[in-house]
Amino acid sequence: xSKNRELPEVNAGSMADIAFLLLIFxxxxxxxxxxxxxxRMLPSTSEASTIxxxxxxxxxxxxxxxxLVENELLDIKDLRTKTIAFLxxxxxxxxKNHCDYCKGDRNITSSDSPQKAIVSLSNTRRANYxxxxxxxxxxxxxxxxxxxxxxxxxxxxxxxxxxSLYNDSKQLNxxxxxxxxxIEIVRSLFPLKLSEAExxxx
Amino acid sequence: MLHLxxxxxxxxxxxSTASLPDIVFILLFFFMTVTVMKNNRLLVENTLPNAxxxxxxxxxxxxxxxxxxxPTKQYTSIVGVESKIQLNGKFAHVDxxxxxxxxEIAKMPEHLRSVAIISLKIDKTVNMGIVSDIKEELRKVNAxxxxxxxxxxxxxxxxx
Numbered sequence: 001x002s003k004n005r006e007l008p009e010v011n012a013g014s015m016a017d018i019a020f021l022l023l024i025f026x027x028x029x030x031x032x033x034x035x036x037x038x039x040r041m042l043p044s045t046s047e048a049s050t051i052x053x054x055x056x057x058x059x060x061x062x063x064x065x066x067x068l069v070e071n072e073l074l075d076i077k078d079l080r081t082k083t084i085a086f087l088x089x090x091x092x093x094x095x096k097n098h099c100d101y102c103k104g105d106r107n108i109t110s111s112d113s114p115q116k117a118i119v120s121l122s123n124t125r126r127a128n129y130x131x132x133x134x135x136x137x138x139x140x141x142x143x144x145x146x147x148x149x150x151x152x153x154x155x156x157x158x159x160x161x162x163x164s165l166y167n168d169s170k171q172l173n174x175x176x177x178x179x180x181x182x183i184e185i186v187r188s189l190f191p192l193k194l195s196e197a198e199x200x201x202x
Numbered sequence: 203m204l205h206l207x208x209x210x211x212x213x214x215x216x217x218s219t220a221s222l223p224d225i226v227f228i229l230l231f232f233f234m235t236v237t238v239m240k241n242n243r244l245l246v247e248n249t250l251p252n253a254x255x256x257x258x259x260x261x262x263x264x265x266x267x268x269x270x271x272x273p274t275k276q277y278t279s280i281v282g283v284e285s286k287i288q289l290n291g292k293f294a295h296v297d298x299x300x301x302x303x304x305x306e307i308a309k310m311p312e313h314l315r316s317v318a319i320i321s322l323k324i325d326k327t328v329n330m331g332i333v334s335d336i337k338e339e340l341r342k343v344n345a346x347x348x349x350x351x352x353x354x355x356x357x358x359x360x361x362x
Contacts, residue, residue, distance in 0.1 A: 012223075019226040026233035035259040035321060037351035042341050061330070076358065125331030129324050130251040130360030132333070133350055137253040137357040144255055167258070196337070 038136055043195060054109055055116045057086045059135065063126035067135065076134060083142035086110060087117050087190065101150060101189065114146075118193045139194055146190045151182070159186050245288050246271035251326035252355030259321060259349055264314045266306045266345075268299065270332060271325030285328045287336070296332070299339040307345070320348045326360055 059079070060068045067076050074082065089110040090102030099113040111117035119139055123132060147159035155162070165171060166179045248271045259265060269288040273281050277293075287294045289302050307318050320340060324333060340348065 016219075016223040016226055019223055019230055023226055023230045023233065026230065026237055030233055030237045035265075035323075035349075035351050036256045036354060037259060037321070037349045038253055038255065039257050039319070039347070039349050042337055042346040042348055044341065044344065044346060076361065123330045123334070125329060125334065127330040128326070128360075129328045129330060129333055130326030132330055133251040133253055133326070133352060134357040134360045136350065137255050137352075140255040163257075 038133070038140060040136070040194070051116075051118060052112075054091070055111050055118060057083065057111075057117070057119045059083075059119060059121050059139070061123040061127035061131060061135065063124045065126075065128050065131050067131075076131075076138060079135065079138045080142045080145070083119065083139055084145060086119075087114050087142065087146060089117070090114070101153070114190045118195055120195050122196065136194075140192075143190055143192050143194075147186050150189045151186045154186070155182055159183070162186070243291060244269070244274070245277055245291070245293060246273055246286055246325065247327075248323055248325050249327075250323060250351060250353050251357075251360045253350075253352040253357050254354065256352060256354060257349075259319065259351065264310065264318050265321050265349075266303055266318060267321050267323060268336065269323045270328055270336070272327070285325070285332050287332070296335045296339060299336060300343040303340065303345045304343055318345065318347065320345055321351045322348055323351045 058068075058070055062068060067074050067079065069079065069082055085104060088102050088104035089107055090099035090104050090113055091106060091108045091110055092098050092112045093106065097113050097116070099115075102114065104110075121135065121139065144159060151157060151159040151162055162179055162183050166176060166183060171179070246269060248269055270285060271288075272283060273286050273293075281293060287296065287299065289298065294302065303320065307315050310318060322333075322336070337348070340346070
C-alpha cells in the first residue's frame with residue numbers, strides 16, 4: 001500500500017525568498033570598478049634622435065624632490081604656464097613650418113613649432129612617484145589646454161568634450177568617424193611629444 | 203442601494219506573483235555572470251597618487267596590472283620594508299616582469315595583443331628608482347603602452 005503512495009510535492013513557495021537572498025548577496029559584492037589614469041607611451045629601445053637644443057624643454061626631478069626646468073628651480077604650480085609658453089612659441093616666422101595658430105612670443109631662442117617641440121622628462125632614482133605623477137599631470141594638462149583652445153576655435157567644442165563624446169558607447173558609428181577625424185586634426189596641431197628617453201642635441 | 207453594494211464588493215483581481223521567482227532568477231544569473239570576485243589580495247600598501255588630466259581604463263580585457271608599494275605590516279618581517287612589486291598575488295623581482303607581461307599578453311585573444319595596456323598601480327610614496335627599472339623591463343619586451351593608474355583629484359595633493 002505505502003509503495004503506491006505518491007511522494008508529497010516539495011513546497012516551492014520559499015524559492016523566491018532564497019533567490020532574493022542570493023540576488024542581494026551578489027548585488028552587494030559586485031563592484032563594477034573602472035580605473036583611470038594617465039596613458040603614456042614608453043620610448044622603444046631603438047629610439048635615438050638628435051634634435052636642436054632650442055626645441056627641447058628639459059624637465060627633471062632631483063633627489064630632493066625638486067622640479068628643475070632647463071636646470072633652474074621652478075615651482076610645480078608654474079610648470080603648466082611655462083610648458084604652454086614653450087609649446088605655443090612658434091619661433092619660425094616664414095616657410096612651411098610656420099605655425100599660424102600659435103599665440104606665443106615668437107621667440108627665436110625657443111621652440112620652432114609645436115610639431116618640433118619636445119618635452120623631455122627625466123628623474124633621479126630618489127625622486128618620489130607622487131611628485132612624478134604630478135609633473136606628468138601638469139605636462140599632459142598643458143597639452144590638453146592648448147588642444148582645447150584649438151578645438152574651440154575650429155569646432156566650437158573643447159578637445160576633452162570631443163574625447164568624451166567619442167568614448168561614449170551610445171554614439172553612432174557614423175558620428176564616431178567624424179569625431180575621430182576632428183580629434184586627429186586637433187592632435188596633429190599639438191602632437192604630444194613627451195619623451196623619457198635619452199636625447200642628444202646638436 | 204443594491205447597485206452600490208455590488209460595486210463595493212467587486213475587488214480588483216490579484217496580480218499573479220507566480221513568475222516572480224523567474225524574474226529574480228534572471229537577475230540573479232545576470233549578476234552572477236557579471237561579478238568578478240577579486241582574487242588579487244593586496245600584499246603591499248597601495249595608495250595611488252592623484253591626477254586630474256586622466257583617461258578612463260574601462261576595457262578590462264586588455265589590462266595587465268603591476269602593483270608596487272611597501273609591504274603591508276604582516277609581511278614586513280619576511281620581505282623587509284623596501285618597496286616591492288606584486289604580480290598576480292605574489293611578490294616578484296624586477297627581472298620577472300618581462301616574462302610575466304609576455305605570458306599575460308599570450309593569454310589574450312589575438313586581436314587584443316597589440317592594444318594591451320600595462321596598468322601601473324604604484325603607491326605615491328615609492329621612489330622613482332624601482333619605477334624606472336620597471337619601465338626599462340617593459341621597454342625590453344616592447345610593451346610600451348602604460349597607464350599610470352591614479353585616483354581622480356588635485357595633483358598638487360601628491361606633494362604632501
